[in-house]
Amino acid sequence: MNQANLTRLCTVSRRTFMAAAAGAAAGCATVPKAACRAAASGAPITLPPLPYGQDALAPLISAQTLSFHYGKHHQGYVNTLNKLLPGSPFAGQSLEAVVCATAGCADHAALFNNAAQVWNHTFYWKSLAPAGSGGAPSAALAAAIHAAFGSMEACNKALAEAALTQFGSGWAWLVAKKGAVSVVKTPNAETPFTQKGVTPLLTIDVWEHAYYLDWQNRRADYVKAVLDKLVNWSFASANYAVAKA
Numbered sequence: 001m002n003q004a005n006l007t008r009l010c011t012v013s014r015r016t017f018m019a020a021a022a023g024a025a026a027g028c029a030t031v032p033k034a035a036c037r038a039a040a041s042g043a044p045i046t047l048p049p050l051p052y053g054q055d056a057l058a059p060l061i062s063a064q065t066l067s068f069h070y071g072k073h074h075q076g077y078v079n080t081l082n083k084l085l086p087g088s089p090f091a092g093q094s095l096e097a098v099v100c101a102t103a104g105c106a107d108h109a110a111l112f113n114n115a116a117q118v119w120n121h122t123f124y125w126k127s128l129a130p131a132g133s134g135g136a137p138s139a140a141l142a143a144a145i146h147a148a149f150g151s152m153e154a155c156n157k158a159l160a161e162a163a164l165t166q167f168g169s170g171w172a173w174l175v176a177k178k179g180a181v182s183v184v185k186t187p188n189a190e191t192p193f194t195q196k197g198v199t200p201l202l203t204i205d206v207w208e209h210a211y212y213l214d215w216q217n218r219r220a221d222y223v224k225a226v227l228d229k230l231v232n233w234s235f236a237s238a239n240y241a242v243a244k245a
């Protein structure tokens, strides 16, 4: 699913999202599932192929880390999701529809967590590229970054701070809304694409499984390595172009 369709799919307003997330008595009733049902595909949820070889990010992210992170963790979320979906109200829905429809729903927390983690990880692999191949921000994205942060260095500093201050597991994101870019962080499986008008541009996984084999507890070093060498700015630029369209 491309970013334009994704943006249309997730019509959950921030207000209703937060109300649902707060565990409102109405539970999932506040989430407009009709919008998500419209995107039902009926296709099975599968593990997308990595966009590069498992050794392509070494030595900063080793083949051993990718073997576990992609082959065990990402695959595990896919497997668990496919155990949870049959018999649920979301069987046969697209991955994005499941994420949208279960966001903030305490009754479907396990479905949301696994579906969102499948989506987040697929997006994370695309947010990275082998060193030297990720390109640079497009002119439009660079202008938006300068408008928001003043410089690329300041943008990277904001991303690093979000990644380092996310307590426990989660994600740091560069996102766009109405053409403006910003940095956000989300805990656990939470993902910003469920929020109205927000388009993720790139993400950094800061769950310990993303870096512990290579960097042990040194999350700051892992994040610096990603920001200095592995960000796929071409991917972020393409996402920004769609967000602005």
Ligand SMILES: [Fe+2]
Binding pocket: 069, 073, 121, 205, 207, 209, 210
């Ligand atoms: Fe992860």
